[in-house]
Amino acid sequence: MSQSETANPPAEQLPTAMDRVRLARDPQRPGTLDYIAGLIDNFVELHGDRVFGDDQALIGGIGEFNGRSVMILGHQGGTNTRENLIRNFGMPRPEGYRKARRLMHMAGKFGMPILTFVDTSGADPGVGSEERGQGTAIAECLLEMIGEPVPIVVTIIGEGGSGGALAISLGDRLLMLENAVYAVASPEACASILWKDSGRAADAAATMRITAADLDRFGMIDELIPEEVPAHKAPHDTIKRVGEKIAGHLDQLTSSFDPDAPHAIEQLLNARHDRFRRLGAWTTTGDV
Amino acid sequence: MRNLLQGRGKFRPKSQDDHREENAIPEDLWVKCPKCGEVLYSKELANNAEVCPKCGHHFRITARQRIALLTDNGSFEEWDTDLRPDDPLEFVDLQGPYPNKIRSAEKKSGEHESLVTGLATLKQRRYVLIVAEFNFLGASMGSVWGEKLTRAVERAIERELPVLTVNASGGARMHEGVFSLMQMAKTVSAFERLGRARLPHFSLLVDPCYGGVTASYATVADIILAEPGAMIGFAGQRVIEQVTRQKLPEGFQTAEFLFEHGMLDLIVDRNNLPAMLLNLIDHHQRLSRSPVTTRIEQAATNGLAPAEPVATSGRKEPAS
Numbered sequence A: 001m002s003q004s005e006t007a008n009p010p011a012e013q014l015p016t017a018m019d020r021v022r023l024a025r026d027p028q029r030p031g032t033l034d035y036i037a038g039l040i041d042n043f044v045e046l047h048g049d050r051v052f053g054d055d056q057a058l059i060g061g062i063g064e065f066n067g068r069s070v071m072i073l074g075h076q077g078g079t080n081t082r083e084n085l086i087r088n089f090g091m092p093r094p095e096g097y098r099k100a101r102r103l104m105h106m107a108g109k110f111g112m113p114i115l116t117f118v119d120t121s122g123a124d125p126g127v128g129s130e131e132r133g134q135g136t137a138i139a140e141c142l143l144e145m146i147g148e149p150v151p152i153v154v155t156i157i158g159e160g161g162s163g164g165a166l167a168i169s170l171g172d173r174l175l176m177l178e179n180a181v182y183a184v185a186s187p188e189a190c191a192s193i194l195w196k197d198s199g200r201a202a203d204a205a206a207t208m209r210i211t212a213a214d215l216d217r218f219g220m221i222d223e224l225i226p227e228e229v230p231a232h233k234a235p236h237d238t239i240k241r242v243g244e245k246i247a248g249h250l251d252q253l254t255s256s257f258d259p260d261a262p263h264a265i266e267q268l269l270n271a272r273h274d275r276f277r278r279l280g281a282w283t284t285t286g287d288v
Numbered sequence B: 001m002r003n004l005l006q007g008r009g010k011f012r013p014k015s016q017d018d019h020r021e022e023n024a025i026p027e028d029l030w031v032k033c034p035k036c037g038e039v040l041y042s043k044e045l046a047n048n049a050e051v052c053p054k055c056g057h058h059f060r061i062t063a064r065q066r067i068a069l070l071t072d073n074g075s076f077e078e079w080d081t082d083l084r085p086d087d088p089l090e091f092v093d094l095q096g097p098y099p100n101k102i103r104s105a106e107k108k109s110g111e112h113e114s115l116v117t118g119l120a121t122l123k124q125r126r127y128v129l130i131v132a133e134f135n136f137l138g139a140s141m142g143s144v145w146g147e148k149l150t151r152a153v154e155r156a157i158e159r160e161l162p163v164l165t166v167n168a169s170g171g172a173r174m175h176e177g178v179f180s181l182m183q184m185a186k187t188v189s190a191f192e193r194l195g196r197a198r199l200p201h202f203s204l205l206v207d208p209c210y211g212g213v214t215a216s217y218a219t220v221a222d223i224i225l226a227e228p229g230a231m232i233g234f235a236g237q238r239v240i241e242q243v244t245r246q247k248l249p250e251g252f253q254t255a256e257f258l259f260e261h262g263m264l265d266l267i268v269d270r271n272n273l274p275a276m277l278l279n280l281i282d283h284h285q286r287l288s289r290s291p292v293t294t295r296i297e298q299a300a301t302n303g304l305a306p307a308e309p310v311a312t313s314g315r316k317e318p319a320s
Helices: A017-025 A032-039 A081-090 A094-110 A127-131 A134-146 A162-166 A187-195 A198-208 A212-217 A235-255 A264-277 B042-047 B063-070 B098-109 B143-159 B174-196 B237-244 B255-260 B270-289 B291-301
Strands: A041-046 A058-065 A068-075 A114-120 A152-161 A173-177 A181-183 A223-225 A282-284 B030-032 B039-041 B083-085 B115-122 B125-132 B163-169 B201-209 B223-226
Touching (some): A017 A152, A017 A187, A017 A198, A032 A068, A032 A114, A032 A152, A058 A094, A058 A235, A068 A094, A068 A235, A094 A134, A127 B237, A134 A162, A152 A235, A173 A235, A181 B174, A187 A198, A187 B174, A198 B174, A212 A223, A223 A235, A264 B174, A282 B143, B030 B042, B063 B115, B063 B125, B063 B163, B063 B270, B083 B098, B083 B143, B098 B174, B115 B143, B115 B270, B125 B143, B125 B270, B143 B163, B174 B201, B201 B270, B223 B255
Parallel strands (some): A068 A114, A114 A152, A152 A181, A173 A223, B125 B163, B163 B201
Antiparallel strands (some): A041 A058, A058 A068, A282 B083, B030 B039, B115 B125
16 A cells, blocks of 8 residues: 555555455365374374264364373365365264264363364255254254363364354364454355355455454454464474464463362363353443 | 233234235235135234144244243343344445444334343243344344343343243344354353253244254253244255255255154144143252252262162152
């Protein structure tokens, strides 16, 4: 814009919200499996919801992070058509959420901290998913997670799409990569509902305030993890940095958390409850 | 139960959302049932809780009509009527700024938000009643919804009362963006505490109930009821067709379809609803006073499972 701007980079060089959406969706951007490969030792993937099937769009298992056994959960899409068919484009079906619930419950039982990696355009909107209770599966996952008696660190690494992302995002810390987004609906869906034109996605993306900077401003995240270059151009560095950040937060949580101390679990769960209790924006008229 | 609804000025059929506009006959004296085509006298329909006497079709009703159906006349004590939506995103779409949309929704519905909460009394039973209003922006869940619901559930815990939620929703309130999304977490969290206080949550799903409400507190209730023919789902049918190009099965996403798939406890006819509610409340009232529950509570407080199978007789005094 003006040539006098020297202190800050010119506004036009900053990526728009839609640019961030494209970066968040880049097929080469590191996904949950890449973070597991880079950060977790002795990973054992665990499968199945014990009801109907195993979902490959929401994966989980036990692994060693910084010398500590943890439960890891995350969305995983594909980088090509064949993988995307197996992983349903990273859109979990009810089996994925039921598996997540099962594994979180197990983590609670054994006192293992939980790490989740959020990266999905949303929960699967198919006929079979509806028949098998997609809404209920997500809701039960939320209910399990909000009351899980172990520390939970959530990292939004790519696209945080609506309820399907939220289902594994109720933690004690919420970290978000700079080019990740977190939204109530995809910009395309929002544009099609409110602009009656999915081509207006860029307008919707800007209007919905879905970037990490927006969420930081709203006080919804604990840490924005900068991407000096977009994650897909520096996957190794990004994964390493994310690992360091998670380790810092997890250390903080676990050092103040002794599961055997009286009221420790109660304090942890109260703090988690309070994080979500305060979220909202409303006014009052003053009259009752 | 039929006459519960009589004599309430607000209980006049409205010509919205129910395909009534095309079927309406001047002054709403007569209404054509969209399901069976029968022409009905609106007063007769009102006396039957807005259920077609011929085919049982359940017309949509407003939150106020629902409250009239489920409470003793004039007993409902509404809470948090001063809460109003804010505009944290300064959201503007094709139809203009969000605050303008709120004003037109207020005019259309006569409400200030899409959720009404309060203390209800029905035949001497007190409970907390939380009702969605579909005429206010399609009963979309935003911050006020989450805050009103949470406060209502907190009061239920304080006063040791059961909760009935009557849930309809078109989904999340887009205009409040990620704040809306967070209400799923906030409401589930509130009900998690109700559960820990061992107070029951009864959820009634009514037409239409979709999106974030279906994927949060409404489907983790202790008992889930639905009205006949109600459309209930996570994703909307248009989205499913567009994304998957699948043909939707017969009766897809109706209450009956969900019931067959094991997602509901019961489908309850609107005229039987007050009696069903009383029955459920009474079962839980008895339970909360029984020695069995006390023993389980004691075990939980001590951090121990019951040492022996819990006696079901209910006559023995619990060990103190």
